[in-house]
Amino acid sequence: MTTVSLPDGTPLELAAGATGADAAAAIGAGLARAALAVKQDGVVQDLAAPLADGARIEVITERSGQDALDLIRHDTAHVLAAAMLDLYPGVKISIGPPIEHGFYYDFEFPDGVTFTDADFERVEAEMRKHVKADEPFVRDDVTVAEALERFRAEDQPYKVELIEDLVAGDGVEHVSLYTNGPFTDLCRGPHAPSTKRIKAFKLQSVAGAYWRGDASRQQLTRVYGTAFFSKDDLEEHLRRLEEARARDHRRLGPQLGLFAFSDISPGAAFWLPHGTRVYNALIQLSREMGEERGYTEVNTPQLYDAELWKTSGHWGKYREHMYVTESEGRPLGLKPMNCPGHAHLFGLQQWSYRDLPARYSEPGLLHRDELSGALHGLLRVRRFCQDDAHVFCTEEQIQEEVTSCLDFAFATYAVFGFDRIGIELSTRPDERLGDDALWDHAEGALEQALAAHGLSYAINAGDGAFYGPKIDLHLEDSLGRSWQLGTVQLDYSMPARFGLTYTGADNADHTPVMIHRALMGSYERFIGILLEHTAGELPVWLAPVQALVLPIADRHAGVAAGVRDELRRAGVRADLDARTESVGRKIREAELRKVPYMLVVGDREAEDGTVAVRRHGEGDEGSVAVAEIAGRLAAITAARSA
RNA sequence: GCCGACGUAGCUCAGCUGGUAGAGCACUUCACUCGUAAUGAAGGGGUCCGGGGUUCGAGUCCCCGCGUCGGCUCCA
Numbered sequence: 001m002t003t004v005s006l007p008d009g010t011p012l013e014l015a016a017g018a019t020g021a022d023a024a025a026a027i028g029a030g031l032a033r034a035a036l037a038v039k040q041d042g043v044v045q046d047l048a049a050p051l052a053d054g055a056r057i058e059v060i061t062e063r064s065g066q067d068a069l070d071l072i073r074h075d076t077a078h079v080l081a082a083a084m085l086d087l088y089p090g091v092k093i094s095i096g097p098p099i100e101h102g103f104y105y106d107f108e109f110p111d112g113v114t115f116t117d118a119d120f121e122r123v124e125a126e127m128r129k130h131v132k133a134d135e136p137f138v139r140d141d142v143t144v145a146e147a148l149e150r151f152r153a154e155d156q157p158y159k160v161e162l163i164e165d166l167v168a169g170d171g172v173e174h175v176s177l178y179t180n181g182p183f184t185d186l187c188r189g190p191h192a193p194s195t196k197r198i199k200a201f202k203l204q205s206v207a208g209a210y211w212r213g214d215a216s217r218q219q220l221t222r223v224y225g226t227a228f229f230s231k232d233d234l235e236e237h238l239r240r241l242e243e244a245r246a247r248d249h250r251r252l253g254p255q256l257g258l259f260a261f262s263d264i265s266p267g268a269a270f271w272l273p274h275g276t277r278v279y280n281a282l283i284q285l286s287r288e289m290g291e292e293r294g295y296t297e298v299n300t301p302q303l304y305d306a307e308l309w310k311t312s313g314h315w316g317k318y319r320e321h322m323y324v325t326e327s328e329g330r331p332l333g334l335k336p337m338n339c340p341g342h343a344h345l346f347g348l349q350q351w352s353y354r355d356l357p358a359r360y361s362e363p364g365l366l367h368r369d370e371l372s373g374a375l376h377g378l379l380r381v382r383r384f385c386q387d388d389a390h391v392f393c394t395e396e397q398i399q400e401e402v403t404s405c406l407d408f409a410f411a412t413y414a415v416f417g418f419d420r421i422g423i424e425l426s427t428r429p430d431e432r433l434g435d436d437a438l439w440d441h442a443e444g445a446l447e448q449a450l451a452a453h454g455l456s457y458a459i460n461a462g463d464g465a466f467y468g469p470k471i472d473l474h475l476e477d478s479l480g481r482s483w484q485l486g487t488v489q490l491d492y493s494m495p496a497r498f499g500l501t502y503t504g505a506d507n508a509d510h511t512p513v514m515i516h517r518a519l520m521g522s523y524e525r526f527i528g529i530l531l532e533h534t535a536g537e538l539p540v541w542l543a544p545v546q547a548l549v550l551p552i553a554d555r556h557a558g559v560a561a562g563v564r565d566e567l568r569r570a571g572v573r574a575d576l577d578a579r580t581e582s583v584g585r586k587i588r589e590a591e592l593r594k595v596p597y598m599l600v601v602g603d604r605e606a607e608d609g610t611v612a613v614r615r616h617g618e619g620d621e622g623s624v625a626v627a628e629i630a631g632r633l634a635a636i637t638a639a640r641s642a
Numbered sequence: 643g644c645c646g647a648c649g650u651a652g653c654u655c656a657g658c659u660g661g662u663a664g665a666g667c668a669c670u671u672c673a674c675u676c677g678u679a680a681u682g683a684a685g686g687g688g689u690c691c692g693g694g695g696u697u698c699g700a701g702u703c704c705c706c707g708c709g710u711c712g713g714c715u716c717c718a
Binding site for chain 1 (some may be wrong): 643644646653678679681691709710712716
């Protein structure tokens with residue numbers, strides 16, 4: 001006898017050796033038909049897998065959410081591979097997993113064969129044949145030797161390499177193969193019972209992807225697709241992707257007159273007047289919040305003798321991403337980051353332990369020669385400005401300083417209502433400065449700060465900066481792609497390399513510790529993410545035009561200009577639309593520009609010193625005295641409350 | 643940088659198999675002076691990303707370059 005328990009805790013008795021399919025059948029015929037797989041103690045397995053006595057089980061059906069979608073998307077990846085082998089003899093297959101919103105499969109095509117999205121249609125047609133044929137997924141556990149023989153015979157070197165690595169790495173002796181129709185793949189599984197469970201699928205894009213993520217190895221052709229349990233779900237998914245395009249900051253920026261890009265300077269935004277207002281308002285926010293927290297602003301050069309970059313270590317590691325020039329034979333580098341400049345600045349002065357911590361901030365303009373293919377609107381640029389700061393402190397002050405950097409970061413995000421923040425601890429990379437004892441120490445300090453906040457975080461092993469580990473804070477864009485905004489980095493190396501010292505209470509020289517931190521990250525990236533999160537409807541305090549005064553007829557233009565001036569005197573960013581156009585048109589255009597407040601001035605308002613207030617997206621709210629609306633908007637701006 | 647796609651007026655896009663460029667919005671002018679999401683009419687505007695090539699003829703086909711988009715790699 002095998003006894004398993006169902007999700008509601010009910011025990012279910014089955015014959016010894018019973019499978020997931022048996023369990024589903026024992027519960028009901030309908031469930032047996034609907035069953036795709038079985039989850040045993042949290043692990044999804046084939047229906048044909050035997051159940052372990054005492055296991056908690058759950059039968060996976062179409063309604064099981066992500067587990068079920070992962071399953072058929074993985075199935076669809078196998079069907080794609082089967083179709084590709086049908087259509088492209090000699091194609092080499094590598095791997096094809098499910099991913100968050102779909103799946104991919106990586107192929108190597110024979111010489112001279114290129115694969116493009118124009119080929120999707122015939123591949124999809126071939127895939128449909130396999131789905132229609134209702135081909136079962138059959139698992140076969142074989143010895144490593146058998147598997148190697150099979151894939152060598154089929155001339156599938158990537159599969160051979162995967163098996164060899166499994167043997168070398170994990171010492172496996174058996175591997176599992178899954179066969180659907182004519183196609184057999186090395187695969188851990190699980191899979192649904194047959195290809196017919198795939199109800200709707202679509203190939204989406206083709207991309208290059210390096211074998212095993214290694215740029216020095218063969219580049220394969222990756223085919224992305226997605227699959228669902230119904231055509232409606234698939235269409236709904238595609239519709240959402242289309243909607244996300246409307247929130248794309250690259251579309252919103254020019255539309256709202258915030259910024260533009262030009263071929264003449266790839267990766268560098270041209271900030272238009274309204275975008276510059278937003279940009280400056282964010283810098284102002286950083287300044288005010290920094291001042292409250294004991295930061296002092298500094299201003300350091302753009303160009304430095306290569307000596308500085310050699311001292312910091314950047315010359316060796318990042319020179320190819322730096323813009324360099326020379327003057328009178330002296331090599332110079334345009335700063336890609338502020339830290340060496342700040343370290344040098346620290347060294348120009350004399351320091352006592354009584355002066356620490358010193359917190360230097362600078363909205364420094366940086367240039368990095370990013371790979372052309374990496375550029376992405378405002379989110380990845382070559383010219384940008386970080387809300388950068390460096391804290392120089394004693395060993396004893398680290399904990400408190402890192403903690404207050406994190407507090408500062410969350411306080412900044414709270415201003416914008418950002419609460420879904422991904423936290424990562426990035427640890428020592430292969431190429432690094434400093435010995436292991438230093439790294440142990442530094443990583444430990446960051447872990448403690450995170451623990452003190454009670455924050456849950458992911459470990460990003462090997463992704464630290466070359467001078468120290470870091471805590472990274474991530475937000476998602478409109479398509480769910482994750483972007484690093486904030487970072488707090490602990491650095492024991494650079495102060496020593498720059499020979500920085502302070503005089504301790506013992507009258508001896510000591511080396512300070514340096515904390516690098518940026519919270520918004522760069523103003524460019526932050527504005528990009530903010531636009532995607534708000535769909536361009538910036539909070540009132542940040543809107544480039546907070547109020548637009550709309551005279552109804554030309555005779556109201558004088559009064560309207562007076563209203564605008566009064567608002568401006570109160571510190572409100574107000575503009576006037578005095579064109580000879582209908583109010584309807586002016587309102588439509590202001591709505592499209594997402595201006596938060598439209599203030600209409602006609603005969604009635606001119607008469608009694610009021611404006612008719614219309615909120616963006618909400619319609620007419622009636623008349624309000626000019627002084628009152630000016631005070632209201634000034635208060636909102638001062639408080640950054642909406 | 644690599645793989646694939648794309649690049650036509652300020653913007654969004656049309657332009658079939660090669661036969662000398664088109665719409666809507668925007669812009670300019672004129673008329674209208676208007677009460678909460680488009681007043682009407684007329685007009686101007688294009689080295690079809692750049693450079694080569696094939697052809698009697700190239701926006702359209704081929705090659706090279708640049709840029710953008712989706713990925714990969716990278717991201718101090």
